[in-house]
Amino acid sequence: xxxxxxxxxxxxxxxxxxxxAVQPDEIMRDPKLEARARALSAQLRCMVxxxxxxxxxxxxxxxxxxxxxxxxxQAGDSDDQIxxxxxxxxxxxxxxxxxxxxxxxxxWAGPFLLLxxxxxxxxxxxxxxxxxxxAADCLAGAECERLKAxxxxxxR
Amino acid sequence: xxxxxxxxxxxxxxxxxxxxxxxxxxxxxxxxxxxxxVAPPVAIAGFGxxxxxxxxxxxxxxxxxxxxxxxxxxSHSAKPLIYKIxxxxxxxxxxxxxxxxxxxxxxAAVALLSQSMPKDMRANVLAVxxxxxxxxxxxxxxxxxxxxxxxxxxxxxRDLNPILQDPGLAIHPPLLYLGYVGLSxxxxxxxxxxxxxxxxxxxxxxxxxxxxxxxxxxxxxxAMGSYWAYYxxxxxGFWFWDPVENASLMPWLAATALLHCTAVMEKRExxxxxxxxLAILAFSLSLVGTFLVRSGVLTSVHAFASDxxxxxxxxxxxxxxxxxxxxxxxxxxxxLKQGGLFAPxxxxxALVLNNLILSACCATVVTGTxxxxxxxxxxxxKISVGPPYYNLTFVPLFLPxxxxxxxxxxxxxxxxxxxxxxxxLAAAFAAGLVAIALFAAWHGGPALSVxxxxxxxxxxxxxxxxxxxxxxxxxxxxxxxxxxxxxLPRHAFGTAFAHAGIGVTxxxxxxxxxxxxxxxxxxxxxxxxxxxxxxxxxxxxxxxGPNYSELAARMVIRSKGTPVAVxxxxxxxxxxxxxSKSEAGIATLGLGQVYVSIADGAQEGAWNARIFWRPLxxxxxxxxxxxxxxxxxxxxxxxxxxxxxxxxxxxxxxxxQPAE
Numbered sequence: 001x002x003x004x005x006x007x008x009x010x011x012x013x014x015x016x017x018x019x020x021a022v023q024p025d026e027i028m029r030d031p032k033l034e035a036r037a038r039a040l041s042a043q044l045r046c047m048v049x050x051x052x053x054x055x056x057x058x059x060x061x062x063x064x065x066x067x068x069x070x071x072x073x074q075a076g077d078s079d080d081q082i083x084x085x086x087x088x089x090x091x092x093x094x095x096x097x098x099x100x101x102x103x104x105x106x107x108w109a110g111p112f113l114l115l116x117x118x119x120x121x122x123x124x125x126x127x128x129x130x131x132x133x134x135a136a137d138c139l140a141g142a143e144c145e146r147l148k149a150x151x152x153x154x155x156r
Numbered sequence: 157x158x159x160x161x162x163x164x165x166x167x168x169x170x171x172x173x174x175x176x177x178x179x180x181x182x183x184x185x186x187x188x189x190x191x192x193x194v195a196p197p198v199a200i201a202g203f204g205x206x207x208x209x210x211x212x213x214x215x216x217x218x219x220x221x222x223x224x225x226x227x228x229x230x231s232h233s234a235k236p237l238i239y240k241i242x243x244x245x246x247x248x249x250x251x252x253x254x255x256x257x258x259x260x261x262x263x264a265a266v267a268l269l270s271q272s273m274p275k276d277m278r279a280n281v282l283a284v285x286x287x288x289x290x291x292x293x294x295x296x297x298x299x300x301x302x303x304x305x306x307x308x309x310x311x312x313x314r315d316l317n318p319i320l321q322d323p324g325l326a327i328h329p330p331l332l333y334l335g336y337v338g339l340s341x342x343x344x345x346x347x348x349x350x351x352x353x354x355x356x357x358x359x360x361x362x363x364x365x366x367x368x369x370x371x372x373x374x375x376x377x378x379a380m381g382s383y384w385a386y387y388x389x390x391x392x393g394f395w396f397w398d399p400v401e402n403a404s405l406m407p408w409l410a411a412t413a414l415l416h417c418t419a420v421m422e423k424r425e426x427x428x429x430x431x432x433x434l435a436i437l438a439f440s441l442s443l444v445g446t447f448l449v450r451s452g453v454l455t456s457v458h459a460f461a462s463d464x465x466x467x468x469x470x471x472x473x474x475x476x477x478x479x480x481x482x483x484x485x486x487x488x489x490x491x492l493k494q495g496g497l498f499a500p501x502x503x504x505x506a507l508v509l510n511n512l513i514l515s516a517c518c519a520t521v522v523t524g525t526x527x528x529x530x531x532x533x534x535x536x537x538k539i540s541v542g543p544p545y546y547n548l549t550f551v552p553l554f555l556p557x558x559x560x561x562x563x564x565x566x567x568x569x570x571x572x573x574x575x576x577x578x579x580x581l582a583a584a585f586a587a588g589l590v591a592i593a594l595f596a597a598w599h600g601g602p603a604l605s606v607x608x609x610x611x612x613x614x615x616x617x618x619x620x621x622x623x624x625x626x627x628x629x630x631x632x633x634x635x636x637x638x639x640x641x642x643x644l645p646r647h648a649f650g651t652a653f654a655h656a657g658i659g660v661t662x663x664x665x666x667x668x669x670x671x672x673x674x675x676x677x678x679x680x681x682x683x684x685x686x687x688x689x690x691x692x693x694x695x696x697x698x699x700x701g702p703n704y705s706e707l708a709a710r711m712v713i714r715s716k717g718t719p720v721a722v723x724x725x726x727x728x729x730x731x732x733x734x735x736s737k738s739e740a741g742i743a744t745l746g747l748g749q750v751y752v753s754i755a756d757g758a759q760e761g762a763w764n765a766r767i768f769w770r771p772l773x774x775x776x777x778x779x780x781x782x783x784x785x786x787x788x789x790x791x792x793x794x795x796x797x798x799x800x801x802x803x804x805x806x807x808x809x810x811x812x813q814p815a816e
Contacts, residue, residue, distance in 0.1 A: 021391055021766070022675050022766075023675070023764050024675055024676050024677040024757070024764055025677070027675060042543075043542075043544055045540045045542065050398075050454075051396065051397075051398045051399065051540075051542065052396075053542065053543075056391050056393065091538065092537070092538070092539050092540075093538040093539060093540055094540070095539075095540060096540050096541070096542025096543060096544050096545070097542065097544030097545055097548075098528075098539045098540065098541055098545060103531060103535065103537060103539075104527075104531075104539065106523075106527070107523055107524070107527045107541070107545075108549070110519065110520075110523045110527075111516055111517075111519050111520035111523060111549050111550075111553060112516075112549075112553075114515070114516050114519045115512065115513075115516040115553065118512045118515065118516065119512065122508060122512065126500060
């Protein structure tokens with residue numbers, strides 16, 4: 001049993017221990033820069049992970065990228081400069097917010113186009129219908145007359 | 157032995173599904189009652205066989221039968237029994253078996269409960285359900301056999317992924333499957349109605365309780381999954397717009413739209429084409445979801461178990477069922493006659509708007525999920541679509557729905573008066589404005605949070621205004637009020653609770669803007685302030701679980717010096733897989749939570765701690781419970797009973813029929 005525990009302990013030491021996303025030693029002194037770093041990293045994809053931002057990821061690459069972002073911020077780069085630097089290195093894949101360009105215009109416009117065409121379809125359908133709902137509620141002509149006749153019969 | 161009988165039962169189930177795919181349909185076309193009568197008992201027997209196969213697999217997991225590949229790869233003899241049982245659906249083969257089990261469960265339920273349906277309709281519903289069943293049983297038997305054996309059984313298994321060894325995962329997948337596979341029944345109803353040419357108010361009435369059951373399960377399943385992600389993945393997020401999450405959100409949005417438009421179809425015979433379209437769409441999206449999750453085209457947080465070679469098979473099933481049903485739809489829909497008329501400002505008008513918005517939201521999620529896959533397949537270019545995309549598209553599309561919701565509830569059918577409704581909603585507007593003022597004064601913070609909180613209060617108050625008016629109008633003694641309350645149909649309460657529920661969830665979401673986060677390095681004896689609390693890190697202890705060892709920290713949370721809670725965040729190590737996982741320590745204080753997760757620090761004896769204060773956070777999930785409660789209330793309503801449609805139809809038949 002003791003041996004087992006020793007083995008476990010040894011494994012514990014060499015195994016990748018559940019690391020954290022942002023670690024205390026990464027945090028920048030200047031809270032303003034740190035806030036910018038956090039906001040930026042939430043928009044950058046950890047390339048080796050599955051749909052996680054580098055802000056959330058435990059992967060080593062994510063840590064490297066977080067440190068890189070902070071380094072650049074320290075050097076005085078703007079958010080856009082850092083983004084375009086990273087895109088130059090890794091491609092658009094790193095941006096969790098895809099850029100608006102020829103290949104992605106449908107992605108961005110799609111939902112709104114659909115909403116817009118839905119509005120138009122509904123508008124057209126509405127126009128084709130009779131304007132006067134009260135009149136439309138009445139049964140078709142022949143039925144109206146039959147109903148009237150029945151009512152008259154009842155009165156008599 | 158039991159394994160072989162399970163495998164055999166699965167083959168028999170496939171044979172029965174094929175029988176049921178053909179005979180009832182033939183019967184309905186040839187008007188042969190005997191052939192149509194085949195469907196219900198065969199559907200029930202099919203469910204029994206799949207149930208037995210499922211039991212056989214569960215049994216092998218429970219007794220750790222390491223001669224099965226599935227058990228070797230996902231189990232370990234030291235794993236607690238509960239995770240042996242839930243581990244059955246924690247892998248590809250088992251979860252596909254669960255998928256088929258739920259599918260056949262719904263078939264059997266229709267066979268048992270909908271006995272008063274027209275015979276040809278029921279026969280066709282069960283036939284369509286069997287087509288789906290046959291396709292997926294074939295998929296399991298040909299590509300994902302859970303009963304495969306090995307010649308030389310090892311002494312131990314490889315254990316289940318630690319992240320899946322969690323009570324949340326005991327409930328989440330079955331609920332989710334009940335919801336998203338449950339939508340198969342609405343698909344079968346729609347296809348059967350198209351085949352029989354019976355698309356009328358009765359169809360809406362038959363399909364509604366089933367949609368509602370699936371919707372309730374899906375609502376709870378999504379909420380459960382989100383809470384599981386929140387406490388397991390260790391960084392306090394609860395929704396990641398991950399494609400696998402989207403796979404369940406897409407059918408939920410479609411099912412929500414479907415629920416609302418079946419109401420219009422049932423009451424007013426309007427929107428028929430649209431209702432049938434949505435019924436097909438909802439399950440088609442479930443199929444797309446199954447394809448995304450099970451084929452391995454995604455590699456995401458959830459895709460722990462998939463095999464790309466199977467993708468083609470599911471893709472074929474997907475294409476056959478989606479294209480087939482839409483072809484049938486295109487063939488038949490043009491024959492449908494227009495139903496009841498209504499003015500733009502009316503209950504129907506509001507529900508059309510609801511459907512428009514929900515469809516646009518659904519399309520956003522579909523686009524965001526599939527676009528990167530399509531782009532990569534077509535051009536080889538890789539892009540990422542993450543939360544920032546959805547914040548800019550889904551959120552602005554979805555939020556207006558909250559404004560419309562209480563208005564729609566108050567509008568009468570056919571024709572309404574917007575000004576009158578606005579007057580009646582005055583109290584709700586006031587509630588919203590007061591909430592905005594109060595939250596702005598207390599928290600300040602992000603404008604979006606304050607506005608969303610106001611909107612939430614407006615929706616919650618607005619949901620109950622109609623009920624309140626109907627109960628308290630005219631005042632009177634308590635007994636009169638109670639009588640009026642009992643006299644109201646339960647589905648009126650259902651609507652109110654379901655709408656209030658989404659309002660509660662919105663409030664919880666809004667409050668995420670007022671949370672606090674601290675990332676710091678702590679040693680035992682240190683304290684840290686978080687939000688209105690102080691956190692004292694007392695000690696660390698090493699403990700051994702059944703199949704893991706852990707280092708657990710003990711932390712005391714104090715409010716102005718008095719201890720209010722003790723939490724024990726830990727890091728666990730699972731030696732079999734060599735994986736570690738962080739268990740968050742969570743204390744629920746009021747409606748908020750203090751959330752701590754820890755990891756070994758850089759220096760000896762120091763721990764990296766991520767500490768969150770999340771005010772009102774549990775409202776996100778309580779809201780989902782309230783929504784599901786509203787759904788259950790509606791389901792218990794008299795008019796929703798499964799046999800009622802038949803009686804209603806008979807009563808209708810007795811009256812003179814208006815010419816169409």
